[in-house]
Amino acid sequence: MTGVLAYIAFVMILTVWCLGWLGVSAFIGSLLDVPAKVSVASGVILGPLGVLFVLLSGVIQKRQARIAGRPAKTSATATPFTGDPFA
Amino acid sequence: MSDPFADPFASSSATSFTPQNVSVVNNGIRRSLLPVSLLLVCFTGATMPWVLLRPFGDNRRGFNVTDVPGGMGIIWTLVVLALPGLILFLAGKKSGLIVMAIAGGVLGWMATISGLLLGVITSILPSFELAGIDMTKTQVGQGQGVPITVLASLILGFIAVQSIQRDSENATSFRVPIAPLLALTPLILLAVNHHTEWLKLGSEETSFVAGVPGDSLYGSGLLLIGAWIAVGTWIITLVLRQRLVYLFAASLSAVVGGVSLVYSILVWFGGKTLVWLMPNSVEGWSSLRVAPGLYITMASALLLLGVSLATFIPSTTDRTVKVNTSATLGTRTARTSDIAGAVVLLLILVYVVMRNVM
Numbered sequence A: 001m002t003g004v005l006a007y008i009a010f011v012m013i014l015t016v017w018c019l020g021w022l023g024v025s026a027f028i029g030s031l032l033d034v035p036a037k038v039s040v041a042s043g044v045i046l047g048p049l050g051v052l053f054v055l056l057s058g059v060i061q062k063r064q065a066r067i068a069g070r071p072a073k074t075s076a077t078a079t080p081f082t083g084d085p086f087a
Numbered sequence B: 001m002s003d004p005f006a007d008p009f010a011s012s013s014a015t016s017f018t019p020q021n022v023s024v025v026n027n028g029i030r031r032s033l034l035p036v037s038l039l040l041v042c043f044t045g046a047t048m049p050w051v052l053l054r055p056f057g058d059n060r061r062g063f064n065v066t067d068v069p070g071g072m073g074i075i076w077t078l079v080v081l082a083l084p085g086l087i088l089f090l091a092g093k094k095s096g097l098i099v100m101a102i103a104g105g106v107l108g109w110m111a112t113i114s115g116l117l118l119g120v121i122t123s124i125l126p127s128f129e130l131a132g133i134d135m136t137k138t139q140v141g142q143g144q145g146v147p148i149t150v151l152a153s154l155i156l157g158f159i160a161v162q163s164i165q166r167d168s169e170n171a172t173s174f175r176v177p178i179a180p181l182l183a184l185t186p187l188i189l190l191a192v193n194h195h196t197e198w199l200k201l202g203s204e205e206t207s208f209v210a211g212v213p214g215d216s217l218y219g220s221g222l223l224l225i226g227a228w229i230a231v232g233t234w235i236i237t238l239v240l241r242q243r244l245v246y247l248f249a250a251s252l253s254a255v256v257g258g259v260s261l262v263y264s265i266l267v268w269f270g271g272k273t274l275v276w277l278m279p280n281s282v283e284g285w286s287s288l289r290v291a292p293g294l295y296i297t298m299a300s301a302l303l304l305l306g307v308s309l310a311t312f313i314p315s316t317t318d319r320t321v322k323v324n325t326s327a328t329l330g331t332r333t334a335r336t337s338d339i340a341g342a343v344v345l346l347l348i349l350v351y352v353v354m355r356n357v358m
Helices: A001-029 A037-048 A049-067 B033-047 B071-090 B092-123 B145-165 B178-193 B222-237 B244-275 B291-309 B336-357
Strands: B051-053 B060-062 B140-142 B175-176 B197-202 B209-213 B288-290 B321-322 B327-328 B332-335
Touching: A001 A049, A001 B145, A037 A049, A037 B033, A037 B092, A037 B145, A037 B197, A049 B145, A049 B222, A049 B244, A049 B321, B033 B071, B033 B092, B033 B336, B051 B327, B060 B175, B071 B092, B071 B244, B092 B140, B092 B145, B092 B222, B140 B336, B145 B178, B145 B222, B175 B178, B175 B209, B175 B222, B178 B222, B178 B244, B197 B244, B244 B288, B244 B291, B332 B336
Parallel strands: none
Antiparallel strands: B051 B060, B051 B140, B175 B321, B197 B209, B197 B288, B327 B332
C-alpha cells in the first residue's frame, strides 16, 4: 500500500512540476512572441531552464526586430470576428 | 481527410531565431544514436546512487530511486513512456524525440528534487559540530547518479528543443564557440566534486574515519543550484549565440567560481591550521588530511573564474572551433553525433559490466 501511495505521490509531484513550468513558459513565451511549440516544449522538458531559454530567446528576438526596424514576429494571426454571435 | 499519423511537431513553419540557421525544409528528423544513448544514460543514472550515507567508519551506502517505495513503478512508467517515443524517433518523427526528452527530463527533475529534499532533510537534523564542521551533514550527501542523470537529461532536452526550432541541417560542418566548452568542463567538475571528500578526519587504523565533502559546508546547496543553472545557461549559449546570453552565463559562473574558490581556500587553510594545532596526530590515532577532491575543486574554480572573466571581452566569444558533421573511420564515414552516441553507449556498457563484476 505504501508503494502505491508513494507512486501516486511521485506521479502527482512530477505532473504538477511539468504542467507548472509549462504554464509559466507558455505565458512568458506568449508575451515575448516566442512560437508556442518552442515555449511549451521548453517548459515541459527543461523546467526552469526552459523558462530562462524562452525568456532569453524572446528578448533577443524582440531586440533583433527593433534593430531591424520591423514589428516583432507574432506566433499566431488573429482573425477579427465581426459577426453577431447571437444572430 | 487529414493524415491521422501526421507529426504535430513536424511543421516546417517553425520560426528559428538563431542567426546560424542553415536549414532545409524537412518534416522529419535525422535518426541519430546520440539521443538514444543519452536516454539510456538517464535510466542508468537512475540506478546509480542518488543519496549517499557516510557513517563514521568509511562504510558507504548508496540509495537510488529504485530503493524508494513506488520507485520501480515510476521507472517502469517512464520506460513505457519512452518506448513509443523511441519507436517514433526511429521512424524519423520529431515528436518521438520530444517524448524521449520528456521521459529523460522527468528522471532529471526527480534527481534534482531529490537533491533539494536532501538539503531540507539535513537542515532539520540536529547538528553535531567538530572543529567548526557540521558532522551530521557529512554523513548524508548526494551520489554520482544525480549529476549524471541531470546532465544527460539537460543535453537531451536541448537537442529536442533545438529540433523544433530548426529543421534537419544539411551542412557539412558547424562552428562551436570555445567559451561554453571551456566553461562547462570546470563547472561540471565543480558540481561533481562538490559531493566528494575534501578533507578526511580520523585514522585508517582506527574505526573513526569521517570524510568531509563540499556539500557539508554552509550555503553549499545554494552554490550547487547556482552551478547547475550556470551549466544550463552555458548550454543555452551553444544554442543562442548572443552577447546577452554570454554575459548572463559569465556573470553567474563568475559568482559560482569565485565562491567555490573562496570555499576551497578556506577549507584548505582551515585544514592545514587544524593539523598544526592538533596534538592528537602525534599518537597517530587521529589525523586530518586534504583529499584530492579539494585540489580539483580549487583548480576548477580558478579556471572557471578565468574563463568567465575572459568572456566579458567581446573578442573571446567570437572564437569558434570547426566540427565536421561526419568523420572518416578507415574506409567508412560516420556522422559525428553517431560516434558521440557510440562512445556514450560504450561507457554505459563498461559501467554496467564493472558494476556487476565488482
